[in-house]
Each structure stands twice: as structure tokens, then as C-alpha cells.
Amino acid sequence: SAVISQKPSRDICQRGTSLTIQCQVDSQVTMMFWYRQQPGQSLTLIATANQGSEATYESGFVIDKFPISRPNLTFSTLTVSNMSPEDSSIYLCSVGGAYNEQFFGPGTRLTVL
């Protein structure tokens, strides 16, 4: 499976600011995904990061709030914009495997004050 890293691993931010999270994979992958995991909850898909085109967002998530870049097949960023305390969550990137499975990065723990 691919080795996935995320930066930062955690951050504490002030409301109204924005944070960009990076996801780096050690091999080229077709599919990359971004998830949110609110405290004590399961994983919710934010969007599919498409290489060279706009991300595909799930219901309830919009580009203005969660802009995503995917400049190549090994890297993607998720920005959490104009943050509020409700955005405090773990943000996870994942990559698709060869057989419908997904492999996850270690996550970014965000606290918004």
C-alpha cells in the first residue's frame, strides 16, 4: 500500500482564519479523497480530489469553504476557510487502491478557538 503523509499533524487556529492541509503520497495514484471526522464520530467524505480539474464535492460541502487542489498524481491540499469552532475535527486524506480499497494518511487534528 502507498505511504501517505499529512502536514500539519495538528494545529490550533483562531476563528476567521484559514488553514491549508497537505497530503503527499509516495507513488502516483488516480484517486485521492478528503474526509472530515468530527469528535467521536465516523468519517464523512468531503470531496474527491481530481487531478487537473475541480474537485467533486459531496452534499453539504462547498468549494468556497473547502477549496482543494490536486496539481499532480502524488499531492493534494485541502483548505479550511474562514474557520469557526464547528470546524474542529480530524481531516484525513486517503488514496484509492487497486481493488476498491482506500488507504488513509495519519490525519490532521484541527482545533479552532
Next chain:
Amino acid sequence: GQQLNQSPQSMFIQEGEDVSMNCTSSSIFNTWLWYKQDPGEGPVLLIALYKAGELTSNGRLTAQFGITRKDSFLNISASIPSDVGIYFCAGQLYGSSNTGKLIFGQGTTLQVKP
């Protein structure tokens, strides 16, 4: 949206006991996956299932893809303290393989008493 109903929500067991958890849905899936998440980490894939009726083991873990394609279970035998964590089922809906998207269950929190 689509949902996976995972149960039980939490379990507190004695070391050495066997554990069973399951996920059910009203929809048909073409893939079932089981993940474990330790505190401060991302989910780690434990077992992947691709065919109805498939039974797959990974050490002390055994999982099955339900015959109806609407459910799956995970068993852990002879639990040990390092089994502590949150277990998630995830499924890929039939007909959605081109999207690669997964739906996750709510998770089962497992605690093991030494």
C-alpha cells in the same frame, strides 16, 4: 444519503474473549472493508471482501461478506489489550466502483480489560 448501521456501538470485554461486530444496510454493496483506528492515527485497513459469501481471515480476525450483499461481520478471537480501538466497516455501493467512494459505519469502540 446511504447509511451503514454498525453495531454494537461499544464493547467492553475481558482479555481472551471473542468479539463480534456487524454492519447492515438496505442497499447492495460490491465491496466491504474493515478498518481499525487507534487514538491519534488514521484508519488502517484490516480486511477487504469482494464476493458475496466470502470469508477472509487476517490472524485472529475473520470477516464475511453477507450472502445478500447487504451486510458484513467482523470477528476477533482471543482478544488482547492491543485490540483496543475503534473499528469501522466501510462499503462501496454496487454500481459506484468508478467513483471509488466508500460509505462508513458509525464505528464500534472496543475496550479490553486485562
